[in-house]
Amino acid sequence: MNLFLQLLGNGLIQGAVAMLYAAGFGIVYRSFRVFHIAMGAQFVFSCYAFYLCAVVLKLPLAAAVPGALALSVLFALAIEWAVYRPFFRKGCSSGVVMIASLGVMIVVENVIALAFGNEVKTISNQLEPSVAFAGLRFTRIQLLQFVLGLGVFASVGVLVRFGKWFKAVWAMGDQPELLPVLGLPLARLRLMVMALGGVLVAIAAMLISWDIGMDPHVGMHYLLLGSVAVFFGGTDRYWAWGAGAMLLSILQSLAVWQFSARWTDLVTFGVLIFVLLFRPQGLFGVSKRLEEAK
């Protein structure tokens, strides 16, 4: 029973962080209608930006975290300026932009590997103090992951629900050409989406890399988990991305309890295929009319 509760607790903590990178993927996917593969590059970049600030430059944590966040936002904006915007202006289809996004991912992953090496890097070499809670044990970073993950996700959720700009962002995903007609700044809104997605992914990346370290090839793993969570929950609702990420993480943890840690990826992608087949709009997604879905 204790093992079950411990794994459930671990699942909830992983889920809280997964909500952030799922939202980072989802917000770009929903508003640009682009399968944002470069989110994997964003994740790796943020991990190494944190490593650069905290370990290489030896900045105190209070400076390293905002420094890494600022670098990550600049990186997200650079992707929009250098890649997504030229393709958007040319009127390229989402499939073409997805391939360009894959190119960005491959380039960034390998540039980082050249700069920092392929081996695993860690932020801290010290043993993390743990906290006992009702017979369960969690490290300090895990507790921080849980609180920050839920807190940031909920705060952005409130912004998405009540912020007037986010109504425009949602509309951008449906008919971007109408925004300039309505006098809305399309280019600035796109930058805002990229920056917000960058911040969400960067926070998740820093929390994860602080806990378990990083290597230049972790991006694809988190990209897949984030995108599966978004499709699992439902692509059109912010809260559904979080719910999808949380449920998926709990399922992965329970797979460890029932089978073994080796089969967690099978659970993830099995769930994806199952949902795509039997509930293509996602668990909490809204069914659309055929003409709406196009």
Next chain:
Amino acid sequence: MNYLLHIGVMLGIYGMLALSANLLIGFGGLLTMAQAAFYGLGAYTYALLSLKLGLPFFVTLPAAILLCALVGWLFGHAALRFRNEAFVLATIGFQMIVYVTLYNWTDLTRGPYGISGIPRPSFFGLGIESVPAYFLFTLVLFAAVLGFMHLVCTSPFALSLKALRDDEAAAQTLGICPKGQYIRAMVFSAAVAAVPGVCFASYITYIDPTSFTLAESIFIACILLVGGSGNIKGPMAGVAFMIILPEVLRFVGLPDAVAANLREIIYGVMLVVIVYTKPKGLAGAYAIK
């Protein structure tokens, strides 16, 4: 000389893989990321049937082709309900499921330890052991696959796939059934991908799951995106570029670790530049949508 022949064998293997993916990507307009899964299934079927049951090559090759065709047919029924990103994600899901199964079903596949001692093909007691002999053998298999794909690509079936790719609704009004034609394309594509799998397993004589990862599927898709698709020339140009480039970098004198990353960076940059400036690739006939 053996080095050049080895490159020739690899060109043949990737040439067959590119031709198999071309049917879905170039003719069907469906970006698949699962080709390495079928490649791996073909390789493992050959290895297991040869080693555990001692079956000869002329039985194991058709068995691998049939198994991949069957899996492609089953997977096609599920995945071909989707288009665009959802189809890509479904193929990624399938690729990951096959990889995780190959990696973790240790009783059957020996998981990360891989399967060694896979026999080379032999015909009437004559084994294909040397690299030159294997090069000729790959050439024969490649010619057979090329001939088959040429027949398929010039058939009314390929024309119907092109019609579906360009305008699915309009094609349906002409009586073309998307589900049936796409599933047929998936079955052909999966079956053809088994051949290079068998070729690879019997050439290297050792396989493990790391040869059949998602990265390998992405690499196969990149061959078509860089070289072009929708005809025979495009995939061939892509294979020549993507396989020969690392060999060229080897002669520049860069350390292996740097050369590997540099090669990937060149692929990545080319992907972005080519889809922006030349959406049909170096020699393709279809601009990906």
